[in-house]
Amino acid sequence: MLNSFKYFFCLLLVMISLPSFAQEEDEDTIASVESLQHQLALSIDVVQPIVNSQVDLKKSYEAAIDYYWRKDIYFVLEGGFGSSVVNYPDLAYQSRNTFFRAGINKSLLPRLKPNDWDMAFLGLRFAAAPINISNVSYTVVDSVWGNNGGIIPDKDFTGYWFEIVAGMRVELIRNFSAGWTMRGKFLLNSKQFRDLAPVYVAGYGKGDKNGVFDFNVYLTYAIRWNK
Amino acid sequence: MISKGRNLLLLFSLVAAVLLVACSQQRQPCLEPTNISVRAGIYTTNIDTAGVASIVSYALPSPVWGIIDSLGNSTFLYFNTNTSFFRFTLSSLSDECRWIIRPDTLANTITDTLTFSYSRQLTFVSNGCGYRYYYTLNNVNTTHNNIDSVITNKTEVNNDLNAEHIRIYFIKRVDIPPFPSVTHGPYPTI
Numbered sequence: 001m002l003n004s005f006k007y008f009f010c011l012l013l014v015m016i017s018l019p020s021f022a023q024e025e026d027e028d029t030i031a032s033v034e035s036l037q038h039q040l041a042l043s044i045d046v047v048q049p050i051v052n053s054q055v056d057l058k059k060s061y062e063a064a065i066d067y068y069w070r071k072d073i074y075f076v077l078e079g080g081f082g083s084s085v086v087n088y089p090d091l092a093y094q095s096r097n098t099f100f101r102a103g104i105n106k107s108l109l110p111r112l113k114p115n116d117w118d119m120a121f122l123g124l125r126f127a128a129a130p131i132n133i134s135n136v137s138y139t140v141v142d143s144v145w146g147n148n149g150g151i152i153p154d155k156d157f158t159g160y161w162f163e164i165v166a167g168m169r170v171e172l173i174r175n176f177s178a179g180w181t182m183r184g185k186f187l188l189n190s191k192q193f194r195d196l197a198p199v200y201v202a203g204y205g206k207g208d209k210n211g212v213f214d215f216n217v218y219l220t221y222a223i224r225w226n227k
Numbered sequence: 228m229i230s231k232g233r234n235l236l237l238l239f240s241l242v243a244a245v246l247l248v249a250c251s252q253q254r255q256p257c258l259e260p261t262n263i264s265v266r267a268g269i270y271t272t273n274i275d276t277a278g279v280a281s282i283v284s285y286a287l288p289s290p291v292w293g294i295i296d297s298l299g300n301s302t303f304l305y306f307n308t309n310t311s312f313f314r315f316t317l318s319s320l321s322d323e324c325r326w327i328i329r330p331d332t333l334a335n336t337i338t339d340t341l342t343f344s345y346s347r348q349l350t351f352v353s354n355g356c357g358y359r360y361y362y363t364l365n366n367v368n369t370t371h372n373n374i375d376s377v378i379t380n381k382t383e384v385n386n387d388l389n390a391e392h393i394r395i396y397f398i399k400r401v402d403i404p405p406f407p408s409v410t411h412g413p414y415p416t417i
Binding site: 086088090091138139140141142144145146148150152194195196197199206207208 | 254294324353
């Protein structure tokens with residue numbers, strides 16, 4: 001957890017210092033211009049459906065909305081849902097969850113023209129996921145005294161985590177963009193996962209890891225209107 | 228206008244993402260210890276030529292040990308030579324179990340019975356390992372044919388591989404050849 005907060009504050013420092021670096025760079029090289037439009041962008045993760053078709057144990061779907069505020073800062077809302085199935089000889093259960101993330105992106109690329117929406121960005125997210133785990137069937141294998149199994153009743157709980165993200169988005173044709181986002185995710189309430197950490201939490205990843213990396217590829221449609 | 232480089236970067240990203248996510252579908256390996264057991268060190272009282280007594284680790288010459296099941300049937304399961312360490316698996320089916328130990332098969336010594344009383348905690352280890360029972364030792368009783376006493380060092384029996392939970396003090400008998408004191412090594416695998 002200490003490491004998580006260390007990364008968090010390092011990123012905050014970087015983001016706070018970006019405008020000053022950008023100003024220095026502007027004076028020397030490229031002048032960044034402000035957009036004359038508002039933008040609301042709708043994104044869908046296009047990798048997850050491919051993975052879902054290849055993997056039986058887990059399903060996940062994800063979409064995002066971001067709104068351009070000003071000075072290359074975007075407000076971001078993300079959400080999705082998914083499930084996982086575990087069917088091992090000594091452990092069997094199902095889990096499903098929805099998830100929501102909220103945060104900001106800060107574009108690091110200077111805007112060359114008012115209608116230049118390409119971006120390479122850093123960002124932060126706070127995320128929550130209500131999780132349901134079905135009845136858990138378990139067997140403790142013991143070659144000396146004999147196996148011991150049972151059923152643990154179903155359980156609902158909420159997982160919280162924060163993310164440090166980095167990525168890029170490029171406009172391929174007018175209003176349509178593609179891009180990727182890399183995510184470092186750090187679980188905030190790992191105690192909730194002690195009784196049983198789901199093998200997969202949609203939006204997070206492996207439930208028995210306190211920190212995970214993940215990757216999204218988005219296709220984006222942007223709605224723009226004049227200020 | 229989108230450059231060729233940007234398109235290639237996007238394509239590379241897509242392929243990398245698919246590979247990254249798709250390779251994570253197999254069951255994770257179990258990296259935790261799976262054999263949760265009571266670890267016991269064997270000791271005896273050594274009296275030197277000056278008549279000074281000291282507690283020393285003691286290697287039993289050719290011990291056999293096993294269980295008494297819920298029906299009262301005794302079964303010897305393990306045999307070893309010159310060992311001063313034992314592992315006793317606790318039964319997850321009840322809060323008490325009994326182990327028998329004979330220190331020297333060759334000398335046909337009498338068997339002692341160790342009775343473990345404990346509470347059980349079902350514990351989720353990981354998706355790779357599943358669930359395990361951890362235990363809290365409440366009491367360890369013994370007969371006194373060859374064993375003088377049993378001292379509990381550590382009551383929590385879990386995945387800590389370095390713990391010596393109990394010390395079994397043997398009576399040094401004439402028919403058990405005197406072995407030199409030994410230093411602790413790894414516990415035998417059972």
